[in-house]
Amino acid sequence: MKKSSTTSLLMLCFALYIILMTLKQSQFFSGITYDVRVVNGFTDNSSLALVIWCSSQNNDLGGRALQAGDDFSWSLRTTFWGATLFHCTMKWDQRRRSFEAFRVQRDSHRCGPSRTCFWLVKEDGFYFSNDQVNWKKDFSWSGVSWNRSVPGELYRSPVKDMRVAKAKANSGAAGSSINQEFKDRE
Numbered sequence: 399m400k401k402s403s404t405t406s407l408l409m410l411c412f413a414l415y416i417i418l419m420t421l422k423q424s425q426f427f428s429g430i431t432y433d434v435r436v437v438n439g440f441t442d443n444s445s446l447a448l449v450i451w452c453s454s455q456n457n458d459l460g461g462r463a464l465q466a467g468d469d470f471s472w473s474l475r476t477t478f479w480g481a482t483l484f485h486c487t488m489k490w491d492q493r494r495r496s497f498e499a500f501r502v503q504r505d506s507h508r509c510g511p512s513r514t515c516f517w518l519v520k521e522d523g524f525y526f527s528n529d530q531v532n533w534k535k536d537f538s539w540s541g542v543s544w545n546r547s548v549p550g551e552l553y554r555s556p557v558k559d560m561r562v563a564k565a566k567a568n569s570g571a572a573g574s575s576i577n578q579e580f581k582d583r584e
Contacts, residue, residue, distance in 0.1 A: 429475035429482075432513045434500050436471075436486060438464040439518040439525070448519060452486040452499055459484075476502045488519060493539045497524060 438448040447463035450470050462470045476482040484500040498504070500515055509515040510528035518525040523538035 429477055430506070430513065431473055431475050432500060432505070432509055432515060433471065433473050434484065434515045434517070435469050436464075436499060436517040436519065437469040438466055439520040440466050440490070441521070442466075446491055449489040450486055452484055454482065454484045457484075474500060476506070480506075490519075495524070495539050497537065 436450060436452075440448060447465055448468075449461060449463050451461035452459040452470065452472070454474070457474075459470075459472055462468075464470060472484075474482060474484065480502045482500065482502040483498060485496055486499040487494065487496045499517060505515055508526070508528060512528065514528060516527045516530050518527065518533055523535050525533040526536045527533045
């Protein structure tokens with residue numbers, strides 16, 4: 399009899415603990431909201447806009463043409479599994495660059511307590527900040543960037559991969575959808 403009541407009491411306490419933790423940290427189950435802002439930081443591009451196109455697997459934010467000082471901002475909510483990822487493709491003059499504007503594994507900590515991620519795109523590269531005061535250059539316009547999963551390792555730019563796919567697509571009719579996708583991203 400005593401063993402049964404102890405077990406029941408433990409199960410009740412465990413259930414109450416789960417309920418309280420869920421209420422206290424409901425963001426864990428429903429996701430955390432982050433704000434992402436990409437700013438055109440070019441000092442002299444009055445004749446050429448910085449074209450940006452951002453999307454996730456489930457949400458295409460569309461494209462914008464940003465003049466110097468303009469920004470493109472959005473809010474997102476992370477998923478329960480922590481797989482939230484937003485890519486942006488930038489185009490300026492003859493330069494093109496795709497990058498991960500938000501990746502929950504990387505940015506949940508570095509966006510700071512305000513949960514705001516700032517990107518400043520300049521002639522020499524892409525800078526990150528969580529306060530718009532302290533900027534750190536993450537990468538340049540070249541085709542090399544930090545690896546998505548292993549800090550410190552390098553990987554090829556998705557833009558280069560798209561160019562290779564475009565070249566292969568031009569050699570046969572089977573690649574017409576890849577070619578069209580590349581044109582659409584430009």
